Amino acid sequence: MPELPEVETVCRGLRPHVVGNRILRYHQFRENLRWQIPFGIKDKLEGSIIEELNRRGKFLLFKLNTGNILIMHLGMSGRILVSDTSKEKKDSKKPKEMGVFFHTVKPTGPHDHIIIDFSDQKRITYNDVRRFGAIDIFKSEIISSHQWLSKLGPEPLTNHFSSEVLKSSIKNKKSYIKTALMDQKLLAGLGNIYACEILWESRISPFRLCLKIDNFECEVLANSIREILRKAIEAGGSSLRDFKKVGGDLGYFQNSFSVYSREGIKCKRDECGSSVQRVNQSGRSTFFCSECQK
Ligand SMILES: [Zn+2]
Structure with missing residues (x-):
């Protein structure tokens, strides 16, 4: 299970790929992970720019330019993969799509649950075998009262801990x-x-x-x-x-x-x-x- 160091590693690894990047498309292939994925998340994410990516405990916090924060927990087995779709090999046997607007995205693995495509053709895929992960989106003003964050103890690597x-x-x-x-x-x-x-x-x-x-x-x-x-x-x-x-x-x-x-x-x-x-x-x-x- 990813703990603080692994989530911090994910955070540092993702940051250069997502911060300053605009979310073009959000795709999800199921309605729930550990809990229901919030209704309307797609509309809230698409078009927004990720301004910051931080960690609190085992949570990843993506701060968006729209005033929203996307929060993710990797659960027991959650993984985030980064890929560059501009470099993906085109399958020559695949029939041509019916124009640029007919663009379908399919999960590449059986446990790929969420795919986010960015304007620079980077893609992040959330993969979670056991589906104990969680995702939510909320207004940044309520960060201190959000149900997943409000009761969290101090961060061990800060001055709040001694x-x-x-x-x-x-x-x-x-x-x-x-x-x-x-x-x-x-x-x-x-x-x-x-x-x-x-x-x-x-x-x-x-x-x-x-x-x-x-x-x-x-x-x-x-x-x-x-x-x-x-x-x-x-x-x-x-x-x-x-x-x-x-x-x-x-x-x-x-x-x-x-x-x-x-x-x-x-x-x-x-x-x-x-x-x-x-x-x-x-x-x-x-x-x-x-x-x-x-
Ligand atoms: Zn011993």
Whole structure:
């Protein structure tokens, strides 16, 4: 599932292709993703220019010159592909279209749900196998009260986040620290993978209760959160050379995971002789080392 670093990578990868570009055509091949795609989205998008593309938590925010914001969530498996339709090979066997106005667009893959064509012939395709992604369009004035954004916690890589902020948000919680880290209301952008990685880095057990985490541990945690996310974004950046792959993949950072998906493999700390365990925790796989995470 794309988490903060992957969405940030998508954002950086897409930005040079879409910012300043005019949306010519919007096509959708189904009425819903996780939820209903808003009625009238086509009319609101076509003709508008994307002025900015930003990220908030795991959401992409396309600011349009019409005063609207297009918001997208990649869900569990959403990917955005960029292509240049001016370079697509023309199929010589295909019969000629009946004039330039008879232009049909068909999804190229079974899970391509949305295609947006731009005036410079760039195309972005939203592909989502599991369809947990979501899309909405709203007036920019209501950004702080939008249902997907209003309750989001601080961005971990900004000044809105610190060990003190973390401490105050978890000090009375009886939940597991790992569950809390994945709570978007507490902190925006973390999911299962990075919560596991951050806790291993901090040497804190995923089964510790929030209210038992002391000030020093909060400081260690806050530092690990920033460090792991920065490294992952850096690794994602290096996967951007092939811009067709901008969308939601884990990039090269997956090769550097310390615990995630490493069940049974020796813990990466040289001094630790233990191996990584996987336990089901609140319905998600938790990977950790019981020797160095206490
Ligand atoms: Zn270990």
